[in-house]
Amino acid sequence: xxxxxxxxxxxxxxxxxxxxxxxxxxxxxxxxxxxxxxxxxxxxxxxxxxxxxxxxxxxxxxxxxxxxxxxxxxxxxxxxxxxxxxxxxxxxxxxxxxxxxxxxxxxxxxxxxxxxxxxxxxxxxxxxxxxxxxxxxxxxxxxxxxxxxxxxxxxxxxxxxxxxxxxxxxxxxxxxxxxxxxxxxxxxxxxxxxxxxxxxxxxxxxxxxxx
Numbered sequence: 001x002x003x004x005x006x007x008x009x010x011x012x013x014x015x016x017x018x019x020x021x022x023x024x025x026x027x028x029x030x031x032x033x034x035x036x037x038x039x040x041x042x043x044x045x046x047x048x049x050x051x052x053x054x055x056x057x058x059x060x061x062x063x064x065x066x067x068x069x070x071x072x073x074x075x076x077x078x079x080x081x082x083x084x085x086x087x088x089x090x091x092x093x094x095x096x097x098x099x100x101x102x103x104x105x106x107x108x109x110x111x112x113x114x115x116x117x118x119x120x121x122x123x124x125x126x127x128x129x130x131x132x133x134x135x136x137x138x139x140x141x142x143x144x145x146x147x148x149x150x151x152x153x154x155x156x157x158x159x160x161x162x163x164x165x166x167x168x169x170x171x172x173x174x175x176x177x178x179x180x181x182x183x184x185x186x187x188x189x190x191x192x193x194x195x196x197x198x199x200x201x202x203x204x205x206x207x208x209x210x211x
Contacts, residue, residue, distance in 0.1 A: 001158055003121070003143040006136045016092060023089035026080050027057055058187045061090050062117060062141065065134040066127070066183070087138045094140040097189070114190040116166055117141035120159060122148045125182045135185075152179040163188065 031053030038051055057079065064075040064086065079086060097115035102108060117139045121127060123146065135141040144162075146155040156175040164172045167190045177184060 001144045001146065001162075003145050004136070005142050006140040017088075019085065019088050020092055023081060023085040026085065027054075027089055030057055030079050052189050055187045055189045058090070058093065058115075058117065058139070058189075059185060061086055062119070062135055062139050062185045062187070065138070066131050066185070087134075091138045109192075110194050112190070112192045114166070114188070116186075116188040116190075118144060118162075118186045118188075120144045120146045120148075120155075120184040120186065122146060122182050123150060127183055141185075146184070148177060148181045148184075149179050152177075159184070159186070166190070168192075 034053045034056055035051065038053075039049070042049065060075055060079060064072055064083075067075060076083065076086065081089070094115055094117075097113055099111070099113050100109065101111040103110050117135070118141050119132070119135055121143065132143065136143070144158075146158060148155045156177055159177065160172060160175050163186075164170075166188055170190070
């Protein structure tokens with residue numbers, strides 16, 4: 001399935017610049033506004049709702065690289081960024097969002113953060129090389145081939161297995177991607193951490209906290 005791994009995996013974090021931090025402020029602003037607008041769509045009775053505005057931002061960024069003309073402009077307008085700002089921010093996001101931390105006492109995992117981008121191309125479809133290169137260079141996206149048309153059931157199983165494997169079996173979605181799909185852009189964001197000094201006296205008894 002894997003066609004090509006992203007080659008830009010040694011990004012120099014020491015080159016973080018003012019442009020990055022300015023872009024980060026814009027990204028944070030978009031994520032807050034998106035989260036507020038999304039939650040406002042639901043009635044008060046909806047509970048246990050979770051969404052990652054960061055993943056939405058990343059997905060729109062990847063979508064920009066495959067769009068053109070008005071569609072591309074609308075994405076930049078929604079993100080309130082220029083092309084250079086978007087690419088500068090996204091290119092740092094991979095190394096900044098992939099980390100593991102272990103306890104100094106017993107070497108147990110206390111934090112795992114994982115960001116993965118990928119694109120899945122239907123067998124026989126040939127997207128523009130420039131778009132694929134930009135996805136790889138600025139979003140560290142790996143390239144995969146899938147048989148959406150000739151073997152749709154297996155293609156959906158392959159994507160589900162990919163998601164399951166990369167999230168340590170935490171997510172196993174029942175995907176139903178159309179047989180007419182030409183390319184699928186995918187963002188995965190995985191976060192696992194442990195509870196610190198949690199004061200249960202400040203919580204309701206009905207809640208259970210698990211690591």
